[in-house]
Amino acid sequence: MIGRLHGILIEKQPPWVVIDVGGVGYELEASMNTILSLPALGEQARLYTHLIVREDAHLLYGFRDELERRMFRELIRIAGVGPRMALAILSGMERGQFVRCLMDEDAQALTRLPGVGKKTAERLIVEMRDRLTRWPELTREAQPDLGALERLLDGEACELHPPGARGNYVDAEAALIALGYKPVEATRMLAELDHSLSTEALIKSALAQRIGSGRTEARR
Numbered sequence: 001m002i003g004r005l006h007g008i009l010i011e012k013q014p015p016w017v018v019i020d021v022g023g024v025g026y027e028l029e030a031s032m033n034t035i036l037s038l039p040a041l042g043e044q045a046r047l048y049t050h051l052i053v054r055e056d057a058h059l060l061y062g063f064r065d066e067l068e069r070r071m072f073r074e075l076i077r078i079a080g081v082g083p084r085m086a087l088a089i090l091s092g093m094e095r096g097q098f099v100r101c102l103m104d105e106d107a108q109a110l111t112r113l114p115g116v117g118k119k120t121a122e123r124l125i126v127e128m129r130d131r132l133t134r135w136p137e138l139t140r141e142a143q144p145d146l147g148a149l150e151r152l153l154d155g156e157a158c159e160l161h162p163p164g165a166r167g168n169y170v171d172a173e174a175a176l177i178a179l180g181y182k183p184v185e186a187t188r189m190l191a192e193l194d195h196s197l198s199t200e201a202l203i204k205s206a207l208a209q210r211i212g213s214g215r216t217e218a219r220r
Contacts, residue, residue, distance in 0.1 A: 001051055002026075002049050002051050002060065003048065003049060004046065004047065004048050004049060005019050005021055005026055005028070005046070005047050005049055005062070006021065006044070006045075006046045007019045007020050007021035007022070007026075007044070007045065008020045008042060008043070008044060008045070009038055009039060009040075009041055009042070009043055009044075009045040010025060010041065010042070011025075011041070012035060012038065012041060013171065014032060014035050014171070014172075014175035014178075014199060014200065014203060015029050015030060015031070015032065015035065015087065015091070015175055015178050015179060016028070016029055016030075017030055017035060017038065017045075017047075017062060019045055019047065019062075026060060027060065028047060028049065028060045028061060028062035029059070029060070029061050029062070029087060030047070030061065030062040030063065030087075031063070031068065031087050031090035031091040032091040032175070032179070032200070032203050032204060032207065033064065033068070033090060033091060033094060033095070034047070034062060034063055034064040034068065034090075035200060036200050036204060037064045038064075047062035047063060047064065048062070048063045048064075048065065048066055048068070048069045049061065049062055049063070049069075050063070050069055050072060050073065052083055059083065061083060061087065067095075068090060068095065071090065071095060071098075072086050072087070072090060074128065074131060075089060075090075075124075075128075078123060078124065078127050078128070079123065080119075080120055080123065081120065081123075081124070084115075084180065085114075085115045085116070085120075085180065087179070088113060088114045088115060088116075088179045088180045089113055089116070089124075091179050091207065092112070092113040092114065092179070092207055093113070093207070099132060101125075102124065102125055102128050102129045102132065103129065103132070105125050105129075107121040107122050107125060108121075110124060110125070113180075114179055114180030114181045114185075115180045168195070168197065168198055168199040168202060169190060169195045169202065171199040172190060172199050172202035172203045172206065173186045173187060173190055175199070175203050176189060176190070176203060176206060186206075189206040189207075189209065190202060190206050193205050193206060193209075
């Protein structure tokens with residue numbers, strides 16, 4: 001079992017990254033929140049990992065810290081939640097937001113995540129909620145950061161990209177589709193965003209906007 005990798009980040013193409021460890025490039029699939037936490041290409045990066053062995057492939061998943069990996073492992077234990085959906089959940093909202101949805105029994109917000117229907121959302125709430133008592137770190141993270149979304153939408157958390165940013169839009173759209181959103185959904189999520197933003201900023205803004213719009217509709 002590969003538990004952790006520490007090496008040079010040589011490729012970052014959401015939702016994939018490649019880390020060079022001693023001349024061997026390890027390809028990992030990671031959540032957007034993990035990818036956004038990574039340094040620039042060419043710098044040292046450290047990721048916790050989870051390896052899934054199938055008959056046709058060895059799949060390696062990367063996580064920014066042990067807590068995110070634990071959440072991933074708990075999620076894939078739930079019936080109907082595979083690795084791809086678990087990663088989409090960890091990408092679709094910050095884990096503090098996810099925990100608040102569980103604590104508030106907000107199934108409607110969870111259904112805004114790709115591939116999560118009403119029954120799956122209800123199952124997540126029932127099965128994950130009782131496990132939160134073992135993770136006091138998560139309940140602390142669940143306290144709302146009211147300024148975070150405002151800073152994001154104001155552009156303070158977004159790194160501007162040099163000219164030629166059309167490629168960033170295409171990459172962001174491809175990443176959202178890889179996370180499980182339908183092509184028409186991905187296009188709609190990116191339509192009103194500033195296309196001069198970096199790929200990572202476009203994806204993060206699109207995800208934040210989608211979750212925010214779901215909460216607005218729920219209050220109406």
